[in-house]
Amino acid sequence: MEELTGTAAAAARFDVGSGVAEALLRQVARLLEALARDPGFADVIDLRSLPMHDADRASLRERLGNGEIDASFDLVGKTRITETACAGVWWVRHANSDDCAVLEQIVVARVPALLLAHPADIEGAARRLATELGAPTHRETIHD
Amino acid sequence: MELLDFARGPALAFGLVVFVVGSLWRLAGVLLLPRMRDLSPARDGAPPAPLAALRTVLRRMWPRKEFAQATLFPTINSYVFHLGLALVVFGLAPHILFIRSLTGLTWPGLPSNLVYGVGVITLASLFAALARRLGHPVLRLLSHSGDYVSWLLTTLPVVTGLLATSHLGARYETLLAIHILSISALLVWFPFGKLMHAVLFVFSRGATGMRFSHRGVNV
């Protein structure tokens, strides 16, 4: 997260306050209610596209708190997926290789799509494992 | 963007040139006219001519007691939009930059939000002036197209300026271009209509003051 430079800090001082953080929390609450009613529900709030100062974002993060899961993976920069203190609300932070946040999202779902193993990846892994073990799978193909 | 380039470039240059040619033409033309010299001696106690001129210019900033009541609304309303225009033109930072680019002079600006408020009041006042002109039978009789053109070309910069600064109605570069074009239009018209009073009023009031105070009358 970029630290507030002198100029940005000056600009932040003149802000009216974290009105945006409040509004976002209300939206999260609404989405969470929808998830509670329908476990198949999923929605994403893109934080980067919203006019928010770093102070707003930090206060929102604080309000949501931390949950039990903390996952990360690397693809040209670290992606960190943390469960917040509210079950079903996840905070996803994509960073580039300088660890600057390039995308931040709040995901309201049983589990964010990024944590799920993709069917194509599973298929590939199944074939690989079968080959390694030398055991025939019920669907041997010539592509192995 | 092409409209903005045209507005800031050839259009503004043309407006400024016509403004300078026209204003100096009229001013020089008036000041170099033959003058009627009063060969009679000055009345006792008559002030020197320049002082008399200045006094009359200042005295006529407010109507005489006898007429004050009847002309109260147009007097006050005119002051509102004159002062408003002055505050907007000389108080807004981008305008000061424009004047600086022409003369090199600069001074501190006013808060932009304040100028915006003054602009809105000025616009309302200008519309009130038009309403009076259209509503008052004598004024309507006396008014001709030149008066309405002068009103329009004074009001357009105020309207377009407010629209541009609020980013209302079109893309910003278009709004800014229209605002600058409206200034060019005003500059072109200025020397040839009643707007020239801005320069000439000093001389006309002064001349009257000199003539009458020579005979001992304070007008």
Add this chain to the structure above:
Amino acid sequence: MTETMQLGDMLRRRGISRRALLKYASYMASLMALPPSVAGAMAEGLAKARRQAVIWLSFQECTGCTESLTRSFSPSLEELIFDFISLDYHHTLQAASGEAAEAARRQSMRENQSKYLVVVDGSVPTADGGVYSMIAGRTNMDVLAETVEHAAAVIAVGTCASFGGLPEADPNPTGAVPITKLVTGKPVINIPGCPPLPQAMAGTLTHFLSFGTLPELDALHRPRAFFGETIHDRCYRRSFYERGLFAKSFDDDGARQGWCLYELGCKGPVTYNACASLKWNGAVSFPIQSGHGCIGCSEPRFWDRGGLYKPLSAGTADVRKLIGIAAVAGVALGAGAAALARQRRASTSATEQ
């Protein structure tokens, strides 16, 4: 080269999982102001696509556009685009040179007819038959015409290719023209900027790859996702502009407090680009944040707009001499009019003078 394997499989072999592709798609969707729900579809689209053949033509350019996209000192998500495309011809990046390079271009055109993308950076000179920029003995005009004939689409990258840029600036000795002036009958996208944001270039290519269509364009053929708003619209110093707090000179008190740079010539209000939100060099900073006004580098003819430091409210023409002549002319006319009046008066009246 034509690849028959789908991107998804090819990337998995290189250790880029479908999950990673989803991260990339989420990032791109956000950049292009698409709803986050589109990321899944975008990732699927990318996985099913074949490697896109791209021919990159470089004309009167400085290679800044390529530099912006390749970011030589730190890998970025944008650079992944090079895994998704088959860059069959690029002066700076390809291994082959000379005749071999030209042969590679022609082979790609043959094998991918009506499916390859042409990316162009640099303007095309047209004066004197176009001799001011020649590659492999042929004028840029020739090479452009030949290459775009069977292309799927043309992407003009950088202000030079989009609008003419620096070569086209006054007095334009080479007769430089933008790509849109020379290419008809093919869809052309402009991605201007000097240089353009890497996200704009990569995002547009990704959009084409995943969805097979070009993104929504504005009147100047620029993708609205990156060029739909002005710098001013997203500038973090906007509150100072609104309140009239302007820096008067570089590094003065106001400048150090981060005040608006309007008086120092900032063209932010009339410049459409995403620098204020995406920023540069991995979202570190952008010109205004570093204390310099926007120069308007993604707009046509920004070099000839009266100077980088002339504020928007000042005129661009140099009127000093004109005003001087106008003043003399005005006084002369006035004196002439007064002289005529005196003459008329002397000839018609016999009263006091």
